[in-house]
Amino acid sequence: MREQWFGELEQLEKDIVDWRRHMHQYPELSFQEVKTSQFIADTLQSFGYDVRTNVGEGGVLADLKGALPGPTIAFRADFDALPIHEENQVPYRSQNDGVMHACGHDGHTASLLGVAKVLSQHTDQLQGSVRFIFQHAEEKIPGGAKAMIDDGALEGVDEVYGAHLASYLPYGKIAVVSGPSMAAADGFSVVIQGKGGHGARPDQTIDSIVVGSQVVGALQHIVSRHVDPLKSAVVTVGVFQAGSAFNVIADTAKIEGTVRTFDPQVRVQIEEDIQTILQGITSAARATFKLEYTHGYPAVVNPPEQADYVRSLVRDSLGEEALQEVPPSMGAEDFAYYLEERPGNFFYVGSQQNEDTAFPHHHPRFDIDERALLNTGRVFLSIVADKLLTPSPEAAPVR
Template sequence: MIEWRRHLHQHPELSFQESETSKFIAEHLGSFGLEVVTNVGGHGVIGILRSGRLGPVVMLRADIDALPIQDEKSVPYKSQVDGVMHACGHDGHTSALLATAGYMSEHIDEFIGEIRFLFQPAEELLPGGAVKVIASGALEEVDVIYGIHLWSPIPVGTYASTPGAMMAGADDFYIELKGKGGHGGVPQASIDSIVAGSALVLQMQSIVSRSVDPLQPAVLTIGTIQAGAAQNVIAETYKLSGTVRTFDEETRYIIKERIHTLTNQIAAAYGAEAEIKYLMGYPPVINDEKEAERFFKVVSDEFGAERSSVSPKMMPAEDFAYYLKEKPGCFMFVGAGNEQLDAVYPHHHPRFDFDETAMLDAMKLFIQITKNYLKEYDDRT
């Protein structure tokens, strides 16, 4: 796993561009004797392992893409691609799932049904590779799906997940207000886009506090503002952009509607015109209650109850959410932080790294949760 991970870390590929990574995965899956399906939703790969015995279809997922970040680590396996690095652990996810596929292929007598190993492209970039994977029909006949994320905020040797909402849905908006430019000393002859835009920014702060149920977590952040070029000129155009994070669909659409309404009404009040581009991103990650319970049971039984914790809700998004809208399943964090190895930097940081022994923990979790699911099925039938 370490050898695979370091190779991938040195040769990262951006979302929707993972052609060499895909070939690397397919070659290894083929060497394990699995049926290999390529070009799944782009550069995705699925390895199929059939036991020959009646049973359900279990899907295990890893993401394979890298980020447009310059690698600033001083390690032998530093990225060799300028401006691109695995800054989120996807190289580790890929290696752990490859190892899982290799193990299961050698111990097929321990399994029933069919196991599909999904290596998904483009998790980091909208609209997300999961959408295209689902559109390709990859989830047909799948009974349950599990995904892992190596997670540096929690220490290596630990695991975390939660029933229900776990990670937020993420939407982005881009707004342009068009007024009428003019001389700063003659405001009556102009329509000041900055005044209109400033009013909009302030009013947007009331959306979460006054339009959203206070028991539903939500964030509305305005990240950029662009307007004006000189101190004595009234700006004709005012641009702003931001992001919305929510955990349920009702809140998500309430905020979207309020942004549209406020933008149009405030623009009209100041005599400006409004143009809104609202991008619906990944939905919230909502784990199946039963499968989350299975996660905690497996960790307790196989690794020790003290090694698991309930993950708090968090605002980063994950396109694994799309699979959970289609099938029961669970998204699970595997601890990968280690101060002694300087694996302390947050995900998407130029010096991000993780304790590589976490990949073995991820592999064991994949194996044991699959066995537990199949055993329950076998006991029922």
């Protein structure tokens, strides 16, 4: 039956690509995905699904109930875009200037729509249910996952699975990480208040640039000297703004950065270290500071049991050569919230075929080999076939 479903998915390839290209042409930013969510809902309804919209103030849910009772497996796809001006010269390039699907979310949604279409024709063969979670606002904190969960997206669900297209992986490859897979991502913003004055009389000032420079330097010692070398962490300063004239000592400086961790205790420790560093340096310089620390998504942690399970399905359905091991990523994903609530797995699907599909995520030239959309669907269908397909009569034991 699985192979039959694969064939039906392949017959839908043109539709799946068309859905992806439609969403790519008309991208919408996080928390603004009105037309995209309506497109998803309309498409699901055309398959015969009862659809729940505005879940968590933006998401879409649809349930497929099998002929017999059994477990409920959830699949999640996201559908928001990024504030990036697309530089690809393709027929389906973004028509919304300054907004682009530069992370593959259009492909995630198109793949899951294809799976929903195939399975809609086989409810009589299922022992259990499938929940399709189409999530808004993955790219922008606080994200859409937590709000959808709070609004019932995982009620009655036993396991949850998600996929992410990966331009760093060749087409045909599937990568599965066991344990920590993507990092917790926090952000910080600091305003250092000094005392401005003439560049010729620094003794009459409190130089916010000098103080800020000391802070930036000290922050670089957190990971190298405070964090266990066997535990990964990143502290990056991405913004340092101060001053407006060459001969004026700036009274304020602004510093912004990100913290990436896997271990919850390291996450807490680094936040405390940033606070301590700011207090010490500004106090010594007679300056003051204001810190805003934003807790982003938690780490994506794949339970080993489900990771091994997905690996075995990939070997069985796509072949041993399809599996590729990759290290954990310091990128972030709010799929983490689903895995905090239910067992499951978040895997990666290779979408690189040539130089046009090798640009990194969030790049204005990002694009995918659209054949990868079927591979995402094949893994999802394999999970359903393995967990929910009713045994055929010939497979029943003789009594």
